[in-house]
Amino acid sequence: MGELRGVGIGLGVAQGPIARMAEPLPAPKDEKSERSLDDETARVKDAVAAVARELEERGAQAGGAARDVLEAQAMMAEDPSLEAEVATRLQAGKTGEFAVHDAFASFRDQLSAMGGYLGERAADLDDVAQRVIANLRGVPAPGVPEPGHPFVLVAKDLAPADTALLDLDMVLALVTSEGGPTSHTAILAREKSIVAVVGVTDATGLADGDTVIVDAAKGVVTTDPTDDELAQAQNRADERKSAASAPLTPGALSDGTAIPLLANLGKPEAAAQAVELGAEGVGLFRTEFLFLSSSQAPTVEQQRESYTKLLQAFPGQKVVVRALDAGADKPLAFLNDAHEENPALGLRGLRALRASEDILREQLTALAEADAATDADLWVMAPMVSTVEETEYFVALAREYGIKTAGVMVEVPSSALLADHVLKVADFASIGTNDLTQYTLAADRLLGSVSSFQDPWHPAVLRLIAETGQAGQANGKPVGICGEAAADPLLAVVLVGLGATSLSMAPTALADVRATLLDYSLDDARRIAQAALAATDAASARSAAQKAAGV
Template sequence: MTQLRGVGIGLGIAQGPVARMAEPFPAPSDAPSTLDAGSETTRVRDAVAGVARELEQRGAQAGGAAQDVLEAQAMMAEDPSLETEIDARIAQGHTAEWAVHDAFASFRDTLTAMGGYLGERAADLDDVAQRVIARLRGVPAPGVPDPGHPFVLVAKDLAPADTALLDLDKVLALVTTEGGPTSHTAILAREKSIVAVVGAVDATSLVDGETVIVDAAGGLVLTEPTADELDRAHRRAADRAAAASAPVTPGALKDGTAIPLLANLGNADGAADAVALGAEGVGLFRTEFLFLSSSSAPTIAQQRASYEKLLAAFPGKKVVVRVLDAGADKPLPFLNDAHEENPALGLRGLRALRASEDILREQLTALAEADAATRANGQGADLWVMAPMVSTVEETAYFTAIAREYGVKTAGVMVEVPSSALLADRILAHADFASIGTNDLTQYTLAADRLLGSVASFQDPWHPAVLRLVREVGAAGRAHDKPVGICGEAAADPLLAVVLVGLGATSLSMAPTALADVRASLLENTLADAQRVAEAALAADDAASARAAARAALSVPATA
């Protein structure tokens, strides 16, 4: 038996035969076109439009985070700059296939050189180009294989369009050789409850048909398993399924310490499913969906309707709404679409809202009106409002003051940059609560763009530097007797969730599908256990060592 190591997503375990993702098309021939330029241009227009509509349709079918990603890809396919580049190549006598290949490759290289969010989108361009070329040739695009039986899908990485519509009756597990815990594949695997191990670089050795065990809890892919190992893996999967179907209970540690388990939501439509999966409220409601699809800010009435729907779905429960977090990967034409050399360090989050304060005030007005309306009809939730990307004490005082003007009783801040973590004791003197966004906190602490594949290995919230900052915020919360939540992807990691509680987190918010695993993990440990394992992780030198130390401290099995 050989163990291939990667980053596990969740606690699941699965077994089955490997089916590898097909390799992409080779580059088209540069032979001159036998058609006139007008005919080739028409072919391209039809193919690009067809791919864009297909991506939008897949997004509508998938919903959730997948829909946002696929709609962005559809816009990318029809980018006017790409269209111009393709037309120029066709005008030189090239075929539509070669023009698409070369124009997309040139655009990809430009984005890669720019780095940051745009650099990460370069990989999406490759997928779109392959789909357009396939449509031009009248053949299926390279994608998920169909061997005719359930299988473990192995790939370099998965394009969002493929991940969004995976047939979960056939795909037993995912294994990728690239990507990290915040990659699109990892996020969508959590959302769909797919057993997955990402970043398993040695999985390139796996071949079609061989049987493997994919152990997300251990972050392992086991090759050539024995009959006994397969049987143990089967029993673990059955036990996990039984635990998931058990009656939902509030989040708590083994000693009874309450740790509310909340949902991260991108729109109010996901509220019912979150409740069904045991969400005790909402720890992060992203309001960007109201703004991103429009060339102008939504009206107060439009916002209020969405907020009322959300609050009514959680009567009496805590609902934490993040005001608009625009900038960096989410530029808006009516807020902050000016070019920035490094947008991740530019005018984003609360900084952008202060520069266009009318948008912030309209959002707070809509939230206050929605809160009043739902309370009036007996459906009110416990509304908390927080600001994104707060980096100073002064910003904290500014936001809490303006929130109070609109009657917000509980106003807090997101801790996403090291400065706010290091000043948490002073920030919590003003804010009513803190919510740690581990995705951004990790990228800023390790100076590694969270969406850039080339530095994915650095984007790991297990890194002791990140854990130390979380400890600072936890200590400040205890000193001020104020709540400290976690709303980044780290909270969805069942083992890391225990560590975060040991560091002082008082609530955890995650994709609803991760709630069952985290709930089960917490119930196996007391607060003293959590604090002990947190200290073990803090004593490590790197993320991998911290994860291993935590597993050893809690005696979590590392193999099937």
């Protein structure tokens, strides 16, 4: 028996034989084409169009977050700038295969240098290029294997197009050698409730056919398991399945301390599933979907219609709406089209809204009107707040429009360190652990090369969360968590121990977090949190918490 360690996604456990992802297609040779320029151009155009349509179809089938990712990939495949890069190489007499390979690689390198959202899109370019080249060669694109029986999928990482349409009757679990808790693979695995352990650096040594146990709760892949270990793992899987079908109850600790469990949503249409899975409200509603698909800001009427639909799904329950968070990884031409060397540190979030205040005022108008037409408990928060003055500005403006509960996102260290002052002004704070981790550890959360730093278990991040939690208690103000960290069941216990009063996550994570909270009292949570805070790095903080929690 051996153990390989990584980052587990959720609490699931699964077992089965390994099937590895196929290796990427070999790079085309730099050679002259034997076809005419018109023929090569037509071949490439047809291949790109075919790949784009396939990605769109996969997205439509998958729905949810996967649809958004795949639609973005389809748009990328047909990007005019990329088409021009390919055409230049074709005009130089290159083959279609090489022109696509070289142009996509050049474009990828340019985007990688930009970082942020565009840097993450650069990684997706490799997958699109492989699919186009496979189409040109008339061979299947590298993808998920089909061994003819259920299997544990092992890969370097998974492209969104592959993760989106995994056959959940065949794929028992995922193991990747790269990626972190906020990678596309982790997010989509969480959304689909797939047992997964990511960032297993030694996974490259696993061989096809080997039987393994994938334990997401412990972040461990067990190789050469004994019959007893296989039986224990199966018992745990059966118990978890039974727990998932138990009656839904409000989030709470074992001593009865209420911890509302809320949903992170990106569109009103996702509300029904969240309610079905036991969400007690919404802890983060991202309004960007209304803006990202438009060349201009949506009207007040269009926004009001969407917000009303969302609020109607949660009568009498809390719904936290985030004001437009644009810039950096979500650039909008009509809000901020100026080039920035480092957009993650530029005009984004509330900064961008203040620079175009009419957009913020229209959004607050639409939210206030939707609130008046429904009986949900609307809370509105500003993104990327870094100063007390920004807090004062947003809260005053929200009050002007009749918003009763106005708060701020804590996503940068300055707002966490000043939380005692911030929460004298704001009605509540919501901690976005993805960005807080990024800015605390100076590691772009969308850049694969520094993904190892993107871990919310890091004691530096936990200390900032503790500062905010303490400020909330001192001011009698609620402090929620709405980043991916809330979906990690044991980390959720730690967050409560640090002062979080509610947790918001992808709806599919609610059952695991609800079950785990019931195992611990508030005193337990505080003790486990202190054990994690005493560590010096993310891995040791997680281990210390596991030991203190008895898992």
